[in-house]
Amino acid sequence: MKITLDADKCCAAGQCVLIAPEVFDQRDEDGVVVLLDAAPPAAQHDAVREAAAICPAAVIEVHA
Amino acid sequence: MTARPIAVVGASAAGLAAAETLRRSGWRGPLTLIGAEPHLPYDRPPLSKQLLHGAWEPEKLRLRTEEQLAPLDLDLRLGTRATGLDVATRTLTLDGAESLACAGVVIATGVAARTLPGTDRLTGVHTLRTLDDALALRGRLTKGGTPAGEGVAGGGGTRRLVIVGNGVLGCEAAAVARELGHEVTVVGIEGTPMAAAVGTDVGTLLAEEHRDRGVRLLTGTVEGFDTTDPGDGRGPQVTAVRLAPGSTSASGGAAGGTRLPADTVLVAIGSRPAVDWLTDPALDTTDGLRCDAYCAAAPGVYAAGDVARWDHPAHGRPLRFEHRMNATEQGMAAARNLLAELAADGPTGTGDGTPAPERRPFAPVPYFWSDQYDLKIQAYGLTAGADRVETPVRDRAGRRILALYGREGRAVGVLAAGLPPRQIRALRAVVADPLPWEEARERIAAATAAG
Numbered sequence: 001m002k003i004t005l006d007a008d009k010c011c012a013a014g015q016c017v018l019i020a021p022e023v024f025d026q027r028d029e030d031g032v033v034v035l036l037d038a039a040p041p042a043a044q045h046d047a048v049r050e051a052a053a054i055c056p057a058a059v060i061e062v063h064a
Numbered sequence: 065m066t067a068r069p070i071a072v073v074g075a076s077a078a079g080l081a082a083a084e085t086l087r088r089s090g091w092r093g094p095l096t097l098i099g100a101e102p103h104l105p106y107d108r109p110p111l112s113k114q115l116l117h118g119a120w121e122p123e124k125l126r127l128r129t130e131e132q133l134a135p136l137d138l139d140l141r142l143g144t145r146a147t148g149l150d151v152a153t154r155t156l157t158l159d160g161a162e163s164l165a166c167a168g169v170v171i172a173t174g175v176a177a178r179t180l181p182g183t184d185r186l187t188g189v190h191t192l193r194t195l196d197d198a199l200a201l202r203g204r205l206t207k208g209g210t211p212a213g214e215g216v217a218g219g220g221g222t223r224r225l226v227i228v229g230n231g232v233l234g235c236e237a238a239a240v241a242r243e244l245g246h247e248v249t250v251v252g253i254e255g256t257p258m259a260a261a262v263g264t265d266v267g268t269l270l271a272e273e274h275r276d277r278g279v280r281l282l283t284g285t286v287e288g289f290d291t292t293d294p295g296d297g298r299g300p301q302v303t304a305v306r307l308a309p310g311s312t313s314a315s316g317g318a319a320g321g322t323r324l325p326a327d328t329v330l331v332a333i334g335s336r337p338a339v340d341w342l343t344d345p346a347l348d349t350t351d352g353l354r355c356d357a358y359c360a361a362a363p364g365v366y367a368a369g370d371v372a373r374w375d376h377p378a379h380g381r382p383l384r385f386e387h388r389m390n391a392t393e394q395g396m397a398a399a400r401n402l403l404a405e406l407a408a409d410g411p412t413g414t415g416d417g418t419p420a421p422e423r424r425p426f427a428p429v430p431y432f433w434s435d436q437y438d439l440k441i442q443a444y445g446l447t448a449g450a451d452r453v454e455t456p457v458r459d460r461a462g463r464r465i466l467a468l469y470g471r472e473g474r475a476v477g478v479l480a481a482g483l484p485p486r487q488i489r490a491l492r493a494v495v496a497d498p499l500p501w502e503e504a505r506e507r508i509a510a511a512t513a514a515g
Contacts, residue, residue: 009110009124011109011435012433012440012442012485013389013433014485014488015389017485018489018492028484028485028486030440031485031488053085053396054389054396056077056109056388056392057107057388058107058127
């Protein structure tokens with residue numbers, strides 16, 4: 001799995017951090033998403049897919 | 065016999081989430097996605113912000129590319145309206161009188177902008193709900209920037225914008241228009257902007273933000289419009305908004321005349337759930353499509369997003385949200401529950417012998433955000449309909465606010481602006497379920513003490 005972000009679209013909802021805190025974080029100054037792990041281990045894949053699906057700004061793209 | 069499809073009616077965020085979840089959860093039968101607009105699914109929150117501002121182009125709002133949609137193997141019907149649903153047979157009627165007998169239906173038709181009578185044929189009077197709405201309004205606000213193919217008044221561009229309605233949408237559009245350099249007047253029935261959504265404490269702070277930037281805020285109701293006919297065949301053009309007698313400026317004084325000169329008017333007075341087409345008496349369409357806790361409106365018929373009013377298990381009453389986050393979450397929940405129901409009822413398109421999943425009540429923590437100028441407001445839980453609001457943090461100079469909303473003795477919602485992201489995330493847990501008011505206050509204090 002490889003993750004890419006269109007962080008420009010981020011609305012700082014922080015849902016991705018709640019769902020997959022080992023993969024996503026937020027910048028302190030404006031809450032914009034930060035990618036901690038662009039190629040997370042298999043144990044994280046379901047959470048990452050959930051985060052991508054829930055993101056209200058469609059920022060997270062997951063590539064097989 | 066040809067397998068019946070699941071039809072998702074509505075091709076915006078909720079409908080798209082439902083369609084994707086149906087596939088991800090194993091629906092291999094035919095899947096029809098029906099959208100009234102001609103566009104591929106796109107995102108609406110940026111319409112009143114980045115798109116209206118001109119910072120983003122429509123492609124950036126697209127939720128999926130054609131390549132991303134392809135694996136869903138959709139029967140995609142864009143520019144198509146559903147005109148009826150027979151609940152007993154789960155049969156949809158589409159534009160052109162086509163009948164579509166379905167295995168299941170997810171209704172995600174959203175809401176339509178409310179309008180004022182007599183504005184249909186007035187040039188310069190706009191609503192803001194769809195991409196086409198936003199592009200038309202942007203064409204008038206962007207100086208000399210008439211979008212290709214849009215028959216809007218270009219040239220010198222408009223200068224005076226009157227926004228009728230001081231809810232979230234009206235306030236967001238006011239911020240953008242000010243940033244673009246327009247004279248902006250906001251007229252609302254409420255004395256305080258966004259008060260219906262967030263209460264008067266937070267609304268008062270927002271009012272100051274707008275006033276500081278030169279937005280004129282008025283309280284009043286619209287009586288009618290003045291127009292002129294430029295004789296160019298486009299019909300009458302708006303020149304002013306006439307207010308009913310008794311309208312006042314939000315700071316208390318008289319409005320200084322009840323005629324507001326306007327080149328462009330945005331009517332942002334809320335929306336109506338798009339349920340007119342649902343006339344089957346088996347459905348309750350009072351303020352949206354009434355659903356149970358599983359998002360089911362009837363056997364095999366589910367609803368999601370702005371149109372759905374369902375029994376929220378944690379709040380014990382029917383609720384309907386026009387929030388972007390809810391559209392996705394409820395689309396996913398409705399799709400999963402529909403599949404669970406179909407699997408329990410017998411062989412379905414999933415057909416792989418796996419045990420049927422249980423339906424689960426849909427119990428999200430509601431979330432919404434609003435961007436105005438450089439202020440980002442974020443809220444969890446219920447902020448509308450509170451009988452008690454407290455603002456433990458209200459720092460005007462630092463532009464920080466934290467408000468707690470209560471109802472019937474329990475804390476049900478929280479709103480924040482200007483706080484660190486970690487603190488804002490921690491606030492979510494406080495209102496995930498309604499807590500006794502005092503306990504919630506203590507937890508709020510703890511969540512904001514650190515950092």
